[in-house]
Amino acid sequence: MNLEDYKKAVEQLNLYSHHYYVLDDPITTDEVYDKLYHEVVRFEENNKNAVLYSSPSQRVGDAVSSGFTKASHLSRMWSLEDIFDSEGLEKWLTKTYKLDSNISFYCEPKFDGASLNLVYENGELVQGITRGDGSVGELITQNVKTIRSIPLTIAHKERIEIRGEVVIFKDEFDKINEARLKAGEAVFANPRNAAAGSLRQLDSSITASRNLVFLPYGVGEDSLEYKLLSDKMAYIYELGFRKPPASSTCKGYDEIEAIYEVMKNDRDSYPMMLDGMVIKVNEIASQIDMGYTVKNPRFSVAYKFPAVEKITTIRAIVLQVGRSGAVTPVAQVEPTDIDGVVVERATLHNFDEIDRKDIRLNDKVIILRSGDVIPKIIKVLTHERDGSEVPYERPTLCPVCDSELLDEGVLLKCQNLECEARVVNSIIYFASKPCLNIDGLGNKIVEALFVSGLVKSVVDLFDLTLDKLLALEGFKEKKSQNLLNSLEAAKGCDYWRFINSLGIEHVGEVASKTLSENFGSSFIDATKEEIVACDGIGEEMAESVLEFVRVNRETILNLQEILKPLEPVQKAEAVENPFKGKTAVLTGTMSESRGAIKEMLEEFGAKVSGSVSKKTDFLIYGEDAGSKYDKAMSLGVECLTEDEMRSKISENA
Numbered sequence: 001m002n003l004e005d006y007k008k009a010v011e012q013l014n015l016y017s018h019h020y021y022v023l024d025d026p027i028t029t030d031e032v033y034d035k036l037y038h039e040v041v042r043f044e045e046n047n048k049n050a051v052l053y054s055s056p057s058q059r060v061g062d063a064v065s066s067g068f069t070k071a072s073h074l075s076r077m078w079s080l081e082d083i084f085d086s087e088g089l090e091k092w093l094t095k096t097y098k099l100d101s102n103i104s105f106y107c108e109p110k111f112d113g114a115s116l117n118l119v120y121e122n123g124e125l126v127q128g129i130t131r132g133d134g135s136v137g138e139l140i141t142q143n144v145k146t147i148r149s150i151p152l153t154i155a156h157k158e159r160i161e162i163r164g165e166v167v168i169f170k171d172e173f174d175k176i177n178e179a180r181l182k183a184g185e186a187v188f189a190n191p192r193n194a195a196a197g198s199l200r201q202l203d204s205s206i207t208a209s210r211n212l213v214f215l216p217y218g219v220g221e222d223s224l225e226y227k228l229l230s231d232k233m234a235y236i237y238e239l240g241f242r243k244p245p246a247s248s249t250c251k252g253y254d255e256i257e258a259i260y261e262v263m264k265n266d267r268d269s270y271p272m273m274l275d276g277m278v279i280k281v282n283e284i285a286s287q288i289d290m291g292y293t294v295k296n297p298r299f300s301v302a303y304k305f306p307a308v309e310k311i312t313t314i315r316a317i318v319l320q321v322g323r324s325g326a327v328t329p330v331a332q333v334e335p336t337d338i339d340g341v342v343v344e345r346a347t348l349h350n351f352d353e354i355d356r357k358d359i360r361l362n363d364k365v366i367i368l369r370s371g372d373v374i375p376k377i378i379k380v381l382t383h384e385r386d387g388s389e390v391p392y393e394r395p396t397l398c399p400v401c402d403s404e405l406l407d408e409g410v411l412l413k414c415q416n417l418e419c420e421a422r423v424v425n426s427i428i429y430f431a432s433k434p435c436l437n438i439d440g441l442g443n444k445i446v447e448a449l450f451v452s453g454l455v456k457s458v459v460d461l462f463d464l465t466l467d468k469l470l471a472l473e474g475f476k477e478k479k480s481q482n483l484l485n486s487l488e489a490a491k492g493c494d495y496w497r498f499i500n501s502l503g504i505e506h507v508g509e510v511a512s513k514t515l516s517e518n519f520g521s522s523f524i525d526a527t528k529e530e531i532v533a534c535d536g537i538g539e540e541m542a543e544s545v546l547e548f549v550r551v552n553r554e555t556i557l558n559l560q561e562i563l564k565p566l567e568p569v570q571k572a573e574a575v576e577n578p579f580k581g582k583t584a585v586l587t588g589t590m591s592e593s594r595g596a597i598k599e600m601l602e603e604f605g606a607k608v609s610g611s612v613s614k615k616t617d618f619l620i621y622g623e624d625a626g627s628k629y630d631k632a633m634s635l636g637v638e639c640l641t642e643d644e645m646r647s648k649i650s651e652n653a
Ligand SMILES: NC(=O)c1ccc[n+]([C@@H]2O[C@H](COP(=O)([O-])OP(=O)(O)OC[C@H]3O[C@@H](n4cnc5c(N)ncnc54)[C@H](O)[C@@H]3O)[C@@H](O)[C@H]2O)c1
Pocket: 016, 017, 019, 020, 021, 026, 027, 028, 029, 030, 031, 033, 034, 060, 061, 078, 079, 080, 082, 108, 109, 110, 111, 112, 114, 115, 116, 131, 164, 165, 217, 278, 302
């Protein structure tokens, strides 16, 4: 890197930072940012006189957005030095032991969110300030007050600054994005941006709706006299703050590495995103002696986890046809190693998503792989386009059978009932675990059976014979006999499996069980009213059942004749009691598990439903009953405590 490159790199980093910190909409990955940042730092170490005032190494964060009132922190907020591997840890420890050899360490997760400073005076929350540039941040007290894990009053009366990270849990993040997708709004790239963006809203009610969580990691100005950071933090948690998971004290390299390994391997199991582990010197006197660089504390370091976001290129968009004929697009990307796994495909959800993100062939994109979920594209780097990108055109023909697709906007559908993809996938579904659980009907075999012409629908499976199978290429005696045996074994299955295996749209395992319990084999004669009256079954599902039965009645009867599924045993008629035939909802903590109480009520002939509606006859509540209780009260539903319910039963039984 020469001086010219250095100046360009600083400018580039500042552009990245502006998008990251001010606009909450990054235009590159942390990995790319970190790599360039470290090149800049290396150049500066060798060219001390050339260091630019605007260099990101000289400051924390970025400029403060003009939309908010500014506020100064009582004591400065800092960034953290990064390390990425064992070698980095060794170097950091050597450097730190030189400053003080008699130290131990406090390790905790590095939460990937937005940092926040809380000022309490006389035990009251008086200010909430973003980190900003470390000295001055944005005053967002109103927003901060909507975060339920931030106590408005604490038992500590002297002035104190409590610092922590505001995060959004992963499941909440998915919910927010799902809702935004439905509303046609742009989705957040990742939970960090969602947290930072939600925290810095001009309208507090938006912040309030986002279920943010505050995790304390330290204090700024304080008058506490603890000798150890671990004790100081224990005191903070006692004041009513949420204790972050997995903090521990330890000594030396080996123990730190061991804690890091466990945390890294468990990262997916935490409800929030972690991007590393923070190591801090535990002795406060030593911390004070060590002090700070222009940017970072010397007594602390962030030991980063491998990146889960990478930049790659869209090579193709391939189409998959499911058993219902729905065509889903999947992106094929330039193979990219993400935390040890080579990623070649990413979901695109549906065609609207391609339009909304304006995903083009050859586009550079940020791809995220975290946990077991299928990798997804979280951002198209439109500013990196060079003209070689090709807009994607929606297909009009089925990629498998060439028949015309039905374009329903979000969904495209192949309507050809004999389309190979539809038949093969519906047979695979028919044989899958929650359906008839037939071994030996994997993708390859079903395809071979279909192509041979022997099997054009599930009914044909049961006409297979040993002779017919042996005539096919690749079907040896043992394999063929095993398949025939498993087909035979599927006969006499539970009735709900039979319903589930039909593959009725919107009807999964739970609904199949409900239909089976309520109707058994007469489900094909049930009316819409009767179906909707079942717990957990709505209009859409009922219509889908009726339509399926209308079109496929013959096939259902035919299959039923072959499979002879078992009719569900009807429950014995319940004795007369006030709950018989009524619908009840359970909420709060009870003396036994709610599952056990549900079973008991069902024995008394009640239907137990998950949500309160006008159809609910009783709400039975235990301790800490929440919104269901409020809703029941507002609808005038009769509310009973667990004891009241029990005495009603014993009076009558
Ligand atoms: N993608 C981009 O475009 C882009 C741009 C700028 C910065 N960045 C990322 O941001 C990083 C620099 O940002 P930074 O200065 O906020 O540093 P940082 O986020 O790497 O580390 C410091 C921050 O970590 C947070 N933190 C979380 N858990 C903590 C804990 N247990 N103890 C102490 N602090 C904890 C605090 O908020 C603290 O301010 C870069 O390394 C880069 O990865 C990315």
